[in-house]
Amino acid sequence: MLVEFLRAARRAGIAVSVAESIEAFSAVDLIGYEDRQTVKDALRLVIAKSDEERERFDECFERFFGIGNFESGADGLFDATLETSPVELLELLDSELARLLLDDDRAELVRRLHAAAAEIDLASVRLFTQTNQFARRILEAMGIEALDAAIARLRGSGEGEAQRLADFLELRRRAVAELARDLVERRLAASGGGEADRMHDEFLQDARLVNVDRRDLLRMRVLVRAIGRRLASRYGRTRTKAKRGHLDVRRTIRRSYSFDGVPFRTHWKRRKIEKPRIVLLCDVSGSCAPLAHFLLLFAYSLSEAFSDIRSFAFATSMIEVSEILETQTIDDAISQIMRTIGFQSSDYGRAFATFDQDFMDSIDRKTTVVVLGDGRTNYHDPRIDVMRRIYERSRRVVWLNPEHRVAWGMDDSEMLRYLPYTHVARVCNRLRHLEAVVTELVKSR
DSSP, X not given: OXXXXXXXXHHTTOOOOHHHHHHHHHHHHHHOSSOXXXXXXXXXXXXOOSHHHHXXXXXXXXXXXXXXXXXXXXXXXXXXXXXXXXHHHHTTTOOHHHHHHHHTOHHHHHHHHHHHHHHTTGGGOOXXXXXXXXXXXXXXXXXXXXXXXXXXXXXXXXXXXXXXXXXXXXXXXXXXXXXXXXXXXXXXXXTTSHHHHHHHHHHHHHSOGGGOOGGGHHHHHHHHHXXXXXXXXXXSSOEEEEEEEEEOHHHHHHHTGGGTTOOOSOOEEEEEEOOOEEEEEEEOSGGGHHHHHHHHHHHHHHHHHOSSEEEEEESSSXXXXXXXXXXXXXXXXXXXXXXXXXXXOOOHHHHHHHHHHHTGGGOOTTEEEEEESOOBOTTSOOOHHXXXXXXXXXXXXXXXXXXXXXXXXXXXXXXXXXXXXXXXXXXXXXXXXXXXXXXXXXXXX
16 A cells, blocks of 8 residues: 555655665654555655645545545435344344444544455556446455345344334445445545546646646656656766676786686776756747747756756846756745746847856856747847857757747747757657657767
């Protein structure tokens, strides 16, 4: 069950590493599962690193481990009371679940619901259309058939006391059925809705960013940050790559001394693959405003994933936003950046001139420069000379343009003049484009 919860937490946008997963298991082994609040506090302490993640953790935990409110709604069926029944009627029950319902031991009932869910492998539920099927299987694992048989025997006895007991158990049975259904629905919601939700994620990755509904913004944030984490796990550390076929003669001979010069152990030359140094220039002018939210969100994700990244936002002028992205929550960061410089008329020439004067020393031969913008200058001087200097000083220049290629060079677009000073220029107006291009740019060559 804990494995499923950690998977649900990742889908909710909480970055849970392998090390943190191991710590979560160790914490639960140490404190046990008896006290729900203690388990919640321990897991929050282990896997939630920021205020935003703590909020997401609380919501995810309640969805995953929550189980209806006994005091209201359909679960209010538990409010029914019953006077002590004759012993001979209790002997007719022959159902462990019936006796549990009569004892009104709700904590034990919840425990058995979760145990039944684990027994039927509730983690395999994929579609909301399977809710009734899995709810029924949970009830069967809890012994609902024996309870139904006991209710039938009570009704068949014809006695008034027996009828009242049967009515009481029928109400409790309906309440248990509601709890089972509620458990399935919560587990589906916590795990992302199963196959249907994964299909929706596929749609969001292929949808034009300007067409994304506001209701999907939270899910888009999760997807964008997942891209950043995947890139960090692949390319966020220094690695080495063996050049098979290029023998390192010196090391081979040196290691052969202990074998009287016989080269039992050969060594091959390796080259160091350094994690990328990135400078990000993000257009937040009026023409790119519909995309600015996602561009800044991606910049935020990269700042979380890579330690060596500097981010700049520009419209009429240019400012560095690295510290804002590193020290504030995503909502506060985007709001502050857009208030400071967003929605203005774009002037690439003036913005590039500011970069040339104040920030050009941030670029060297190990730097990959990423420009996110449409290249529309409002007929101002595009300062191609600055773009040429950026190109000559950097390792790579990648330009991601939200417009279709047919629009490049039309009206006030200067993309065709910028193209000679880019190594890669791609259309990028979908999440799938963004991941593919950035995956390519961070690969060391």
